[in-house]
Amino acid sequence: MKAAVLLFVLLKSLIHYPQLVGDAQDEETRHHMEVRAKQLEWERIRMEQEVEQLSLKQSGRAWGDLLCFSIHPWQAWAVAGLLVLLLRLYFYWKKRSHEAEDSGEEDGEDPVLDNDLRWLIQEHIQWPVLDLQKGCERTTDLMDNYTVYFGHVLANSFYPGLKRAIGVGSAFEGWSPREQDVVYQVLIPMTPPRGHSFHLELDSAEQRQGRNFRVRVQLECTCSKEQQAENMLCFLHHPEEELRSNQDPSLLDTLCTNSYLDVQKTARWFYQLVRAIWPALPQSHNWHLKLLPSRRSCQFQVTNGRKTFRIEILFGVRRGDSHIFVSSQPGCAGTPSTLWPESYAVAEVKFFQHIARRAPPDSLHLRCLQLFTRLQLGIGFSTYTMKTIVMHLLNTVPVSQWRRRDFLRRLGDINVNLRCCLEKKHLSHFVIGNKRFPRQIRLPLDITSAEPPNLFHHLARHPSVHSQAMSEYQDLQYRLASVLLNGH
Incomplete structure (x- = not known):
């Protein structure tokens, strides 16, 4: 926005609003502002016509948009407040201009608009004090250590294989709406164990929010791979009696409901895994682990007496080679435990x-x-x-x-x-x-x-x-x- 446009807006506020006065006249000032607020609707229309005559371009339109939202009868007083802020900025700019003149500085290319004004408003806002990068790094280190032990513990089991965690959510995107209670969210891709395969089936029921899938678990023949799998019996072709006596149950018998991977059963299994592995991790020497309740994910916090990090582990199955997963994230109320929302x-x-x-x-x-x-x-x-x-x-x-x-x-x-x-x-x-x-x-x-x-x-x-x-x-x-x- 050009300086002329800003000065136009500021001068309008100077003409139509009382000047800053002492404490004795504050009540009168507020009265004048209230009266003036009632006239803002028609004044807005006239201002827009005058601004159009100044050939307001893109940057000017943004200021108009930012002010226009509150120039309605139900928020006229909010505009009055914004104009008071503009008045303060005007005096701040005027003071800076005089200082620049006294010091012999040349007036650059609209420095007030391009620097002082935006800087003042930006710095005026009290941003949350966050150190998301450090929190993400700590979370990534912790999950990498967990991944190593996941690999050792599950190497010869018939539970899903767990890949390296992927940081997701606002914290890993670089922002957070909250100063406290930041949740560091990660998603762990799951792969089928040996002798099993995953097949994603889109749920045909009408859903109001997003799409849901079922993860059908199917047994695969491993007869031709027995020598490679170290005495693994084929779930399809060996007698059930022999399987029960000599081999751990299949995934169908542990984390599934009616041949479909169950979110809640998987979450409970994750909790047990996280609790059992924690003492072996380097972080356990200086941090305390506290598991938090959740039905479709694994949530916990780690504390060292001074700092606390809250972590949520989601788990999911990748759709082909894409960056889209079906995950354990919460769905609509009443979502069956065999439904996995697309993430x-x-x-x-x-x-x-x-x-x-x-x-x-x-x-x-x-x-x-x-x-x-x-x-x-x-x-x-x-x-x-x-x-x-x-x-x-x-x-x-x-x-x-x-x-x-x-x-x-x-x-x-x-x-x-x-x-x-x-x-x-x-x-x-x-x-x-x-x-x-x-x-x-x-x-x-x-x-x-x-x-x-x-x-x-x-x-x-x-x-x-x-x-x-x-x-x-x-x-x-x-x-x-x-x-x-x-x-x-």
């Missing part, structure tokens, strides 16, 4: 890694995402909704335009996209059917060619839910205005 977590974390490799050093795309997901906590919008909107923008807006100088512009983009999606009652899934998805991230053909599901389908089906969502959006705008004004 896009690995593909999404690889997408954020793809962006990070191309982003400039001062890119703020993760901070924008973190800000909006933090604001919506307790309102009703899911974290995944905000993440989906930001991912769509990252896939369309060049990464070079997410730098510090673009901070306000991108906040405006996110806000406007959320508003438009709510009004249209439609938000497309980011991975499924996305023709612009990076090709180096492998997807199954049926996902690439599918019609993107509408994550806001429930808003279209239930008018009362849509009304509630619009009300929650208003609350979100209040929080955003409060952050920009007060920093928290």
